[in-house]
Amino acid sequence: MDKQVYVIGHKNPDTDSICSAIAYANLKNQISDKCYEAKRAGQVNNETKYVLEKFEVETPELIDDVGTQIRDVAIKKIDGIESGISLKKAWNMMKDTSNSTLPVTSDGKLEGIISVNDIATANMDIYETGILALSKTPYRNILDTLEGTMVVGDEEGYVEDGKILIGAANPDLMENYIEKNDILITGNRFESHLCAIEMNAGCIVVCMGAPVSKTIKKLAMQNNCRIISTPYETYVAARLINQSTPIRYFMRKENIVTFEEDDYISDMKETVTKIRYRDFPVLDTNGNYCGMLSRRSLINMNRKKIILVDHNEKSQAVDGIEEAEIMEIIDHHRIGNLETLAPVYFRNQPLGCTATIIYQMYLELGVELDKKIAGLLCSAILSDTLMFRSPTCTDLDKAAAEKLAQIAEVNIEEHAEKMFRAGSSLQDKSTEEIFYQDYKKFASNGIKFGAGQITSMDGEELAALKPKILPFMENACKSSSADMLFFMLTDVIHESTELLFVGEDARNIVERAFGVKPEESSIVMKNIVSRKKQVIPQLINAMQG
Template structure:
């Protein structure tokens, strides 16, 4: 089954991560394996406490879901070794129905040979010393000629001499044959003996001729190799150049290769500039993993994604527009996500996506384990601020308390421990604090971002005001936003100190909340929810 990514929003909170894990688990039990939870950002302190408490591994991190070459069905090819013959390389290409072949040293690619390279090397040979120049292995000669080594060592290489076909008389052989040559002869014993006595390093005996003991003894004495072949002298002379190793003709400097982590769209663009049919794909260790072709790019199926706890492109993982969205499970306003075809979209007015996922377990008749119950209960407690948030519904609280019983936890004690872990800001930079829970939004022509951090200690929140206010200016410029807001929410006092950044931001807050900010800070009693209180009021203010 093809892998399906189950993923929450960027800068994930506890609900985003826990609901993704729980929903992937549900889908795997209902439909079989293939669903895997991912996260689109770092795990905050609160979520870390939850995962550690229930012994759950961190979801894998993914910053960009645009398809990469490792997601494409590559053409898997065994490859050739540098010493393999041109004949074996040609046969491998014919079997695989490809026109290029990687040359490998272990798994690392050291060159590339094409069918045109092989044909050219076979047809355009006018150099009778080509076998020596190519350092041709003797075993290649035996294999290429379908031969048998009758005398000598099959290991070693042809490094000296020329290739000669002895068609002259024995008396005139010395005029054409010299020491260290490789000689092709027919079935005449006197020609075989004459070549050996001349000092050649190898004699190829054709037409399946049985070599006499006299010739074999002389060959051993002179350290000369004897190879017999069923082919006649003409055929043998045509075939023997195919014994050259592919290392002699392989390309090394003009290879256009890609890495398996390269994005498919980038590869497409690069491929249009080249005339090659196949392109090698390598991994991070420069090891060959397969070939990519234009046809395989066209046949590629997009990644399949299930969105959890969000449905806006601005909040989604990078590259979502190049994926196939299968489902959306969310409890926020319906945003800007567009799909090519109809999808399963479950959106309910509850305080937490974890509440929806828990309902789906029951609807499917799937038993909720202690671990999954702990995750979903934690998600609800986090999103509803332990039932204090105005987004909390009776359904959220009822399900959370039922899940707590399954998980064997005390709701109040567990929630306090979570919040303490999440509000521990000691040692954290303004960047780390700001992105612990941050989302971007759009209202017609206005782009804005809203971050939030919760704590039970007002002094801790006051300590970070100045540094966060200063950091918000850089966020606004880097992301090209019109406004940036940051909520410092005190859970116990049920109050938010809202930090503001942007032109006429004070007017926006006055219109939206009826409160006049001082020194870029607005105190908002009773405001605890970004989703239900902050965002609707800001949207109304922008429209006035």
């Protein structure tokens, strides 16, 4: 995890966002020992799909939230224990492993948990002399806890009935309180042994390793009375025997707080704060136990490491970005409002496309561009600059695209036309998909607004889209937190844009921004094709005026 870095563009990614992420991850992998992986923060549009398919590059995996998850935290790989083991054995395992909580599992599934507190409670609060029978304690547990040997009887089986007694009285008195199936703890007392057998005791525990006479052994065998020999003296044996109780009797089985590997830390913090457990079981997506999460491990979380390309504003970034560790930012937009935990490498140049910056970095670092990467970068530049028609396009963008086209062995005009036609094909898309396929959020002077754009080489297609988009925008504005929404219908061939707008005061903002009084909910603007350079700055100036 420490060496994994995600390279990711903005939400509703365009061709530049996707292609720049792929190209930059490829560059970093060639100059670093870390693992860089391109990701995407939204669905890929038709134009980008065409580009990826043409150059036979896989679509980056979607990641919709980069918040810290439990899988990013050091999960303790504590093996699950069986519910039948004794309290003493569980306690020894805790001491040996320095774990205060152990998971109890069966076939990989969590059955319960046992903690130091549970064992302490068992030792301090047990006054029930029939605890071994109530908990169906295996005789193997008793032998293990008392470090004993079975002198007479079968090691298998369970304590089904009876209570625990100390054989300290004389036989005449013992006859009055020994009952069938009781367990008698005693020393080397022939009379006590005989009395217990005659009263149908279930087991005699002989302390200090004292010898048992042949007569007692024979009688015990005839009366189905087990005899256990332990090296411990009576007081210690009496204290220890309750610790042979299986942990299933004391473990917590109900209302156990568990988390899944994919759970986000931000979602679980409140729960962890309210419940004062030291450790919490973690399950995988199939519900199988996979480890324990400690409170202390939350202090040393491994935040996801991220490189942002083609954006630097929080509103456009993937969800959970405030919890991630931003390593670098490569962008060509205005400086936004992202904050970082530490200084980062931030490269921002006034160019028409992020891909141009990444192309420069390949040259600066002396890394050779292969045909696929060159094709991706060239496509991104053509897309963002509308094949050099956008006012954001610089001589550097054009020169880079021409050089990359040579490496990729593509004709710029032919490739751009196919790209734009693929991108403007709206036949298989809903109105919502069209509106949000290239949509960005902004804020200025306390006003929240969003702006989408679609470019097409078919003016009739754009004209037919207008009556569908406007009603959708009205409803979207009412149901969202945006104060106003804008949408650009951009005609690449005629280098013009019809700007649609909805929302309170949107008409006045548009009039102030472009000096044109709208007749309805749109205006047509000649020589306007760039959202970044020609539309958003004008709208923000109007909002601040």
